[in-house]
Amino acid sequence: MPEVIYLNGQFVEPENAVISIHDRGFLFGDAVYEAMRSYDGRLWAMQRHLQRLRRSLHEIDMGYVDVNIIAEVIERAYQRSELPDASVYLQITRGVQPRRHAYTQDLVPTVLVTVRDITPMLARINRDGESVMTAPDVRWKRCDIKSTNLLPNILAHTAAIDGGAHEAVLYDAEGYVTEAASMAVFCVEEGCVLTTPLGPEILPSITRQFVVEIAADEGIPLREERVSLERFRNASEVMLGSTSHEVCPVTRVDGRPVGDGTAGPVTRRLMAGFKRRVAAGDDAVRE
Amino acid sequence: MPEVIYLNGQFVEPENAVISIHDRGFLFGDAVYEAMRSYDGRLWAMQRHLQRLRRSLHEIDMGYVDVNIIAEVIERAYQRSELPDASVYLQITRGVQPRRHAYTQDLVPTVLVTVRDITPMLARINRDGESVMTAPDVRWKRCDIKSTNLLPNILAHTAAIDGGAHEAVLYDAEGYVTEAASMAVFCVEEGCVLTTPLGPEILPSITRQFVVEIAADEGIPLREERVSLERFRNASEVMLGSTSHEVCPVTRVDGRPVGDGTAGPVTRRLMAGFKRRVAAGDDAVRE
Numbered sequence: 001m002p003e004v005i006y007l008n009g010q011f012v013e014p015e016n017a018v019i020s021i022h023d024r025g026f027l028f029g030d031a032v033y034e035a036m037r038s039y040d041g042r043l044w045a046m047q048r049h050l051q052r053l054r055r056s057l058h059e060i061d062m063g064y065v066d067v068n069i070i071a072e073v074i075e076r077a078y079q080r081s082e083l084p085d086a087s088v089y090l091q092i093t094r095g096v097q098p099r100r101h102a103y104t105q106d107l108v109p110t111v112l113v114t115v116r117d118i119t120p121m122l123a124r125i126n127r128d129g130e131s132v133m134t135a136p137d138v139r140w141k142r143c144d145i146k147s148t149n150l151l152p153n154i155l156a157h158t159a160a161i162d163g164g165a166h167e168a169v170l171y172d173a174e175g176y177v178t179e180a181a182s183m184a185v186f187c188v189e190e191g192c193v194l195t196t197p198l199g200p201e202i203l204p205s206i207t208r209q210f211v212v213e214i215a216a217d218e219g220i221p222l223r224e225e226r227v228s229l230e231r232f233r234n235a236s237e238v239m240l241g242s243t244s245h246e247v248c249p250v251t252r253v254d255g256r257p258v259g260d261g262t263a264g265p266v267t268r269r270l271m272a273g274f275k276r277r278v279a280a281g282d283d284a285v286r287e
Numbered sequence: 288m289p290e291v292i293y294l295n296g297q298f299v300e301p302e303n304a305v306i307s308i309h310d311r312g313f314l315f316g317d318a319v320y321e322a323m324r325s326y327d328g329r330l331w332a333m334q335r336h337l338q339r340l341r342r343s344l345h346e347i348d349m350g351y352v353d354v355n356i357i358a359e360v361i362e363r364a365y366q367r368s369e370l371p372d373a374s375v376y377l378q379i380t381r382g383v384q385p386r387r388h389a390y391t392q393d394l395v396p397t398v399l400v401t402v403r404d405i406t407p408m409l410a411r412i413n414r415d416g417e418s419v420m421t422a423p424d425v426r427w428k429r430c431d432i433k434s435t436n437l438l439p440n441i442l443a444h445t446a447a448i449d450g451g452a453h454e455a456v457l458y459d460a461e462g463y464v465t466e467a468a469s470m471a472v473f474c475v476e477e478g479c480v481l482t483t484p485l486g487p488e489i490l491p492s493i494t495r496q497f498v499v500e501i502a503a504d505e506g507i508p509l510r511e512e513r514v515s516l517e518r519f520r521n522a523s524e525v526m527l528g529s530t531s532h533e534v535c536p537v538t539r540v541d542g543r544p545v546g547d548g549t550a551g552p553v554t555r556r557l558m559a560g561f562k563r564r565v566a567a568g569d570d571a572v573r574e
Contacts, residue, residue, distance in 0.1 A: 149438045
């Protein structure tokens with residue numbers, strides 16, 4: 001089955017999957033999104049995605065959107081796809097209005113859900129070890145909001161691809177690593193996993209949340225701590241984390257090998273822990 | 288005549304003015320724009336707008352777009368509108384591609400031009416004196432690129448409107464004024480106009496460029512200098528500048544009157560100078 005597309009109350013064919021040029025998502029990036037997936041016929045970590053969506057909507061002054069209804073739409077679109085392993089994309093914009101910076105509260109939000117096979121996306125991931133390039137983080141100061149204002153992300157990501165790497169790892173003005181252009185990032189120093197503390201500088205990544213929990217469960221030391229670029233480059237292990245990548249080893253940073261150039265022991269433990277977590281279907285939100 | 292809409296090679300009716308959900312402008316804010324105007328049947332300051340557009344396109348790795356062709360399209364759309372005083376909007380996105388962060392160079396850009404009557408927009412401006420509210424600048428570090436990643440701008444602007452003001456004036460982490468959410472800003476201290484130096488923190492505003500030239504022509508002292516919020520709040524005069532606002536007095540900052548609460552002498556000279564400039568039709572780019 002080709003892509004399933006739900007748009008504003010109905011399922012549509014690709015040629016009808018169009019939005020107005022006056023949609024504020026198009027004109028201003030006045031929109032938030034979530035990218036989800038399924039494993040073997042089941043949507044994964046939905047409560048966590050919905051919780052984050054609720055927060056993003058609230059932060060852009062769209063707390064009036066009923067996320068329970070959105071959840072039903074996502075489930076219907078996913079069922080319709082009949083795909084065991086799907087990539088599910090949701091975008092909600094503030095709606096359609098003749099172009100004007102100021103918005104009003106009476107707009108009808110645009111709701112888009114697409115479901116497609118995740119296999120081609122997964123095929124681009126090298127699970128033996130990816131390369132990353134470091135780049136300055138020039139994004140806005142509210143990266144905790146999952147908005148479609150992604151121009152700096154896609155520029156950094158594409159520059160990394162063009163440079164022969166898989167992803168860009170961003171560092172702030174003080175030289176501390178924040179996160180990757182479209183993923184969370186982790187490194188290991190003396191056996192301890194290090195990752196940027198939650199805050200306005202990074203997205204509250206769901207895979208990051210799982211990694212923190214798995215590390216706690218398995219007795220792997222983990223600290224939420226800002227890491228300088230120098231420490232990051234000298235880490236014994238580096239990992240990327242995202243819904244599609246799960247936990248993925250990074251074996252080259254800026255062209256230089258990480259550790260011995262293969263996935264390290266802590267990375268392998270977290271990768272295995274993540275797989276067990278998926279197999280158990282345990283995606284309940286913990287307190 | 289209702290709005291004239293040009294989209295990807297043709298003029299379209301409003302109901303056909305739609306773009307694909309896979310347009311990168313919609314998914315990522317992967318787009319740049321210009322907002323222009325005409326006076327009495329003539330497009331204004333076109334060379335300056337096109338020069339800035341060329342720069343924006345280059346900075347987002349779309350330098351391959353032929354801006355001369357875009358200029359012709361703008362002219363055709365404007366002529367078609369038959370509006371003496373029009374607001375002309377141009378947006379160029381990287382094009383349509385199944386959602387993926389990395390872009391390729393082979394995409395066909397989406398080109399949108401809309402032309403509408405500027406009168407309703409002008410009617411919202413109080414030329415006797417506007418109120419502004421100050422707010423933190425949380426935008427990205429490349430505000431010199433006129434991109435559609437405008438979520439922080441529209442949030443700050445709407446919060447100012449909701450607070451009874453007309454516009455938000457933004458200040459950076461060090462407490463220096465940068466610019467307004469959708470306009471340039473100026474203040475006056477001991478007879479000297481002060482405005483933020485050009486750099487990645489602000490848009491190279493065309494009205495700002497005119498103000499700098501008019502001040503030089505008329506012997507009004509002007510310094511490009513960062514101004515702290517405290518100095519800004521105590522300035523004897525404050526102005527906003529934009530294509531629609533031209534030079535517009537600000538008579539209240541955060542609820543407190545500026546100077547004696549009316550447009551000051553320097554503001555009045557710059558307003559008059561701007562009007563003369565428009566009347567002369569002098570919009571050639573100076574070296």
